[in-house]
């Protein structure tokens with residue numbers, strides 16, 4: 001990745017009649033990064049991608065690619081290529097001809113086309129399958145052909161619209177790593193749209209999360225997970241327990257809060273949240289909670305509760321714990337090292353938490 005911005009979106013907006021699908025989108029993407037736009041269905045992420053591709057013109061604002069203003073420049077003249085969810089490969093053409101299609105339209109010499117097609121198919125591990133019919137391929141192979149067809153054009157930026165969503169879970173996970181490796185090897189900027197948080201986190205250098213047409217947070221995956229900037233993002237990414245808390249003291253980087261079940265805690269102020277007030281919300285990830293029969297020692301906050309449900313997920317065990325004075329059961333998850341479920345519904349147990357794992361969520365700025 002370089003320091004250079006390959007894509008710059010400045011105040012980009014898209015209206016369809018009275019409806020605003022994308023509002024005031026400002027974003028700089030670095031050359032060579034894998035960037036994902038993540039958000040729930042209808043949040044405007046595909047529209048944003050289509051404006052970069054040139055399939056849709058912004059109603060306001062500017063799109064720059066490699067420093068050049070893209071206004072009025074059609075999709076096929078932009079240094080971008082797009083890979084679609086539905087593969088969009090031609091069923092009547094064989095693999096080689098599918099990949100060669102864009103190059104032929106540009107009038108490139110046959111010898112160069114042959115060489116570039118061979119190279120592109122090797123990149124996606126389909127070397128030697130030129131002659132295979134497009135209908136004689138598995139879903140994963142078809143998606144690789146679609147990738148090769150885009151890469152053969154040597155775009156500066158590859159745009160990917162939910163590229164793996166038609167694949168089954170196992171294949172999708174395999175392709176996530178393959179695409180990430182390919183992107184790193186080629187050094188091309190990838191911009192992917194997805195509603196799958198795990199996919200975005202596995203593949204991306206940075207993620208931009210959108211809600212209701214607005215870009216709400218842009219961060220690297222670990223920061224997004226550890227310091228979501230509001231409740232919507234905290235609940236969209238991973239699982240989170242939400243608890244009310246009252247700020248009794250504020251000092252520089254820290255807050256002293258009283259909580260309904262874990263008592264008084266000194267927590268870190270979250271620099272990403274919109275500023276707060278006295279009554280805030282805090283978040284605790286289920287895996288950050290200790291769960292034990294005896295009162296856990298050396299924890300900043302502890303509370304007694306009763307196991308309500310146990311869900312065995314294989315790699316971990318998920319408990320819902322009812323605590324007096326807290327409306328919703330608290331979720332705690334434990335890695336399944338020893339293949340045992342230690343606690344059963346109805347068992348009295350203790351929960352423990354460290355202050356450092358508590359996330360200040362400030363006030364909710366967006367409707368849930």
Ligand SMILES: Nc1ncnc2c1ncn2[C@@H]1O[C@H](COP(=O)(O)OP(=O)(O)OP(=O)(O)O)[C@@H](O)[C@H]1O
Nearest residue numbers: 016021039040041042043044045046047048193195
């Ligand atoms: N051509 C169009 N005309 C009118 N409304 C549109 C058009 N394209 C998109 N929209 C609307 O704009 C909003 C954002 O759509 P968009 O496809 O960008 O969302 P998305 O986040 O990609 O959702 P999904 O994951 O379901 O594709 C939606 O409410 C959609 O109905």
